[in-house]
Amino acid sequence: MKPLKITIDVVAQKAGVSKTTVSRILNGNYAHTSEKTRNRVLQVMKELDYRPNALAKGLKSLRTDVIGILLSNLKNPFWATVLEGVEDACRASGYNLMICNSDEDPELEFQAIRQLQMRQVDGVVMNPTMRNPNLYRKLVEDAYPLVVMNRRVDDLGAQSVVVDNVKGASLAVEHLLRCGKRRPAVCYYANPGVTTWQDRVEGYRLAMKSHGYGEHDLRVVEAEQSPNAVKHAVLELMKKHPDTDAVFSTNNMMTLEVIEALKELGLRIPADVAVLGYDDTVWAKHMDPPLTTVRQPGYEMGKIAANLLIQSIRDGGHPAADPVVLQPELVIRRSCGWQSS
Amino acid sequence: MKPLKITIDVVAQKAGVSKTTVSRILNGNYAHTSEKTRNRVLQVMKELDYRPNALAKGLKSLRTDVIGILLSNLKNPFWATVLEGVEDACRASGYNLMICNSDEDPELEFQAIRQLQMRQVDGVVMNPTMRNPNLYRKLVEDAYPLVVMNRRVDDLGAQSVVVDNVKGASLAVEHLLRCGKRRPAVCYYANPGVTTWQDRVEGYRLAMKSHGYGEHDLRVVEAEQSPNAVKHAVLELMKKHPDTDAVFSTNNMMTLEVIEALKELGLRIPADVAVLGYDDTVWAKHMDPPLTTVRQPGYEMGKIAANLLIQSIRDGGHPAADPVVLQPELVIRRSCGWQSS
DNA sequence: TTGAAAGCGCTAACAC
DNA sequence: GTGTTAGCGCTTTCAA
Numbered sequence: 001m002k003p004l005k006i007t008i009d010v011v012a013q014k015a016g017v018s019k020t021t022v023s024r025i026l027n028g029n030y031a032h033t034s035e036k037t038r039n040r041v042l043q044v045m046k047e048l049d050y051r052p053n054a055l056a057k058g059l060k061s062l063r064t065d066v067i068g069i070l071l072s073n074l075k076n077p078f079w080a081t082v083l084e085g086v087e088d089a090c091r092a093s094g095y096n097l098m099i100c101n102s103d104e105d106p107e108l109e110f111q112a113i114r115q116l117q118m119r120q121v122d123g124v125v126m127n128p129t130m131r132n133p134n135l136y137r138k139l140v141e142d143a144y145p146l147v148v149m150n151r152r153v154d155d156l157g158a159q160s161v162v163v164d165n166v167k168g169a170s171l172a173v174e175h176l177l178r179c180g181k182r183r184p185a186v187c188y189y190a191n192p193g194v195t196t197w198q199d200r201v202e203g204y205r206l207a208m209k210s211h212g213y214g215e216h217d218l219r220v221v222e223a224e225q226s227p228n229a230v231k232h233a234v235l236e237l238m239k240k241h242p243d244t245d246a247v248f249s250t251n252n253m254m255t256l257e258v259i260e261a262l263k264e265l266g267l268r269i270p271a272d273v274a275v276l277g278y279d280d281t282v283w284a285k286h287m288d289p290p291l292t293t294v295r296q297p298g299y300e301m302g303k304i305a306a307n308l309l310i311q312s313i314r315d316g317g318h319p320a321a322d323p324v325v326l327q328p329e330l331v332i333r334r335s336c337g338w339q340s341s
Numbered sequence: 342m343k344p345l346k347i348t349i350d351v352v353a354q355k356a357g358v359s360k361t362t363v364s365r366i367l368n369g370n371y372a373h374t375s376e377k378t379r380n381r382v383l384q385v386m387k388e389l390d391y392r393p394n395a396l397a398k399g400l401k402s403l404r405t406d407v408i409g410i411l412l413s414n415l416k417n418p419f420w421a422t423v424l425e426g427v428e429d430a431c432r433a434s435g436y437n438l439m440i441c442n443s444d445e446d447p448e449l450e451f452q453a454i455r456q457l458q459m460r461q462v463d464g465v466v467m468n469p470t471m472r473n474p475n476l477y478r479k480l481v482e483d484a485y486p487l488v489v490m491n492r493r494v495d496d497l498g499a500q501s502v503v504v505d506n507v508k509g510a511s512l513a514v515e516h517l518l519r520c521g522k523r524r525p526a527v528c529y530y531a532n533p534g535v536t537t538w539q540d541r542v543e544g545y546r547l548a549m550k551s552h553g554y555g556e557h558d559l560r561v562v563e564a565e566q567s568p569n570a571v572k573h574a575v576l577e578l579m580k581k582h583p584d585t586d587a588v589f590s591t592n593n594m595m596t597l598e599v600i601e602a603l604k605e606l607g608l609r610i611p612a613d614v615a616v617l618g619y620d621d622t623v624w625a626k627h628m629d630p631p632l633t634t635v636r637q638p639g640y641e642m643g644k645i646a647a648n649l650l651i652q653s654i655r656d657g658g659h660p661a662a663d664p665v666v667l668q669p670e671l672v673i674r675r676s677c678g679w680q681s682s
Numbered sequence: 683t684t685g686a687a688a689g690c691g692c693t694a695a696c697a698c
Numbered sequence: 699g700t701g702t703t704a705g706c707g708c709t710t711t712c713a714a
Contacts, residue, residue: 397691
C-alpha cells in the first residue's frame with residue numbers, strides 16, 4: 001500500500017464535495033460557500049494535514065508568493081541585517097524568499113536574475129553590482145517588479161530605497177571639525193560605478209569646502225578591496241601628510257584596517273588621529289576606543305524595500321516613484337575625541 | 342498584439358519539431374536526437390530567449406532543484422558565513438536556495454518547514470531550535486531529505502554536520518593553562534537543549550579535570566541572552582572570585598561584553614585576566630588586544646551540509662550516516678599572553 | 683451555493 | 699530519431 005499523496009482531490013472526495021469548493025475555501029473565498037460545507041472541508045484538511053502544492057497553484061494562478069533577493073556580498077555583516085529586514089517583511093505578508101548572491105560579479109548577477117525569473121518569483125529586490133546597466137533597463141522596460149536597494153541606478157525608473165550617503169559623510173566631517181580636527185582625510189574602496197562610496201567621498205568634499213577648505217586641502221585615499229590594501233594606503237597617507245589628524249573611513253571592514261595601521265604607527269586615537277567609521281556594527285561600541293560611526297538603517301532598508309515590492313506586486317504596476325531615501329545617523333562614542341561645544 | 346509568453350510550444354513550433362524534442366534537448370537528453378535538430382532547436386531557444394517555467398517542470402518531474410535553508414539567527418555574523426557556504430554549494434550544483442529564519446522560535450520553525458514543504462523544495466538544511474523534537478522525528482520518519490547543522494539532535498538518524506565543541510573548549514582551556522593562567526572561568530548563554538554551549542562547557546570541565554582541578558575549582562557562569570546580562574555576570578564573577586585570571590567566552594557576541602566588563606574594572610588583558618573567545622570573526626584580529634579565539638569552519642560547515650543534502654537528494658535515500666564532525670582550530674593572538682614553552 | 687471541465691507549461695511513457 | 703498523449707495539482711470560467 002503506497003503512502004498516497006494528499007491532494008486537493010482526496011480532500012474533496014473525503015469531504016464529499018468537488019475540488020472547486022475545496023479550492024475556494026482554501027483561498028478564503030468564502031463568499032459562495034455555506035458555513036456547513038466550509039467547516040466540514042476545513043475539518044478534513046486538518047485531519048489529513050493537507051498541504052496544497054504551491055507549484056501547481058503558482059502554475060495556474062501566475063503568482064507564487066515568492067520574491068527573490070539578490071545580494072552582492074554576504075561577507076559584510078551589514079547585509080545580514082538587511083536580509084533580516086527583508087525576511088521579516090516577507091513573513092509578515094505571507095511571502096517566501098529565494099536568495100542569490102552575485103558576489104559583485106555581473107555575470108553571476110545576470111544568471112541569478114534569470115534563475116529567479118524561471119522560478120516565477122513575483123519580484124526581486126536587489127543590491128545591484130552596477131555592471132549590468134542593460135539588464136536593469138530591460139527589467140524595468142518589461143515592467144518586472146523590482147526594487148533596487150542601497151545603490152542608485154540613475155534614470156532607471158525602478159523603485160528604490162537608499163540611504164543618503166552624502167549626508168552621512170557630511171555628518172562625519174562636521175563632527176570631526178567640531179572635535180577640533182583640522183586635517184581630515186577620507187578613505188574609500190575603488191569600485192567604479194558604486195554610488196555609495198562615490199557619494200560618501202562627495203559628501204566629504206562638500207562638507208570640507210563649505211568650511212573653507214580648497215580642493216588641495218582634501219585628502220582622498222583610495223584602496224583596493226584586497227588584504228592589507230587599506231592598511232598600506234593609510235601608512236602611505238600618514239607618511240605623505242603626517243599632519244593628518246582624522247580619518248573618515250567609508251566602510252565598516254575598512255575601518256578595522258585603518259585603526260590597525262594607525263596603532264602600528266604608534267598614533268593614539270583620538271588624541272593624535274581621530275577615526276570615524278561607517279556602519280554601526282555590533283562590534284563598534286566594543287572597540288578600543290569605542291568607535292564613533294555613521295549608522296545606516298540597514299534593517300529598515302530591507303524591510304521597506306521588501307514592502308514596496310510586495311505592494312507593487314499586489315497593486316500591479318508601480319508608478320516609478322521617487323526613491324525612498326533613508327537618513328543616516330551619527331553615533332558618537334570616543335574615537336573622535338570631544339566636541340568643543 | 343499581446344506580448345506572447347515564450348513556452349515550450351512556441352519554441353517547438355518555430356523550430357518545426359514537437360515539444361517532446363524540445364524538452365529532451367532542454368534536459369541534455371541528447372541520446373535520441375540528431376545533431377541537426379538539436380542545433381536548430383538550440384538556436385531557436387536562443388533567438389526567443391526562452392526561459393523554461395520551473396514551476397511546470399517541477400510539478401511534473403517532482404523535483405524543483407530548490408533546497409531550503411532554515412536558520413535560527415541572522416544577527417550573528419557567523420551565520421552569514423555558513424549561508425555563504427550553502428549558497429556557493431547550491432550554485433555549483435545548479436540549485437536555488439529558499440531561506441527562512443526561525444529566530445529560535447519553535448513555532449516559526451514549524452511554519453517554515455511547512456512552507457518549504459508546500460513549495461516542494463527538494464530538501465532542507467537547518468540549524469534546529471531544538472524545541473521541536475517531534476517535528477524533527479517526523480521528518481526523518483518520512484525520509485524527508487534533511488541535513489542538520491551545528492547542533493546535535495541525538496538519536497535522530499538524520500544526516501548532520503557539526504563542529505567538535507568539546508574539542509574547541511579543550512583547545513581553549515589548554516591554551517589558557519599553557520599561558521600560565523590558573524583560575525580560568527567559562528561563560529555561556531542559558532539556552533536549554535542547545536548542544537553547542539553545553540558541549541563547550543563540558544569541554545572546559547573535562548580539560549580542567551584532566552589537569553587536576555576538582556569540581557569546586559570550576560567557575561561556570563551562565564548568562565541570559567539579553568542586553569548587558571553578560572557584563573553583569575562577569576562583574577559578579579570578578580567580585581565573587583577576584584583571583585579569576587582568565588575568561589573563556591563561548592560566543593562571539595558575548596566576548597565583546599566580557600571585555601567591556603573587564604576593562605570597566607580596570608583589569609588589563611591579558612596581564613590581569615586573559616580572554617579567549619569563540620568564532621574567529623572579522624573583527625577579532627583588530628580588537629585591543631587582538632583576540633585569541635577558537636575558529637569554527639562555518640563556511641565549510643554550510644558547504645558540506647548543502648553538498649550532503651544535494652547528494653542524498655540525487656542518490657535517493659540516505660543511510661543515516663554518522664555525523665560529519667569538523668575540527669575547530671585555535672587562532673592565537675594576544676589576549677591570553679604568551680605560551681610558556 | 684456548488685460542480686464540470688478546461689487548461690497552466692512541462693515531462694515521460696509509449697508508439698511509430 | 700521524433701511525435702502523441704496523458705497527466706502533475708491546482709484555479710477559474712461557465713453552467714446548473
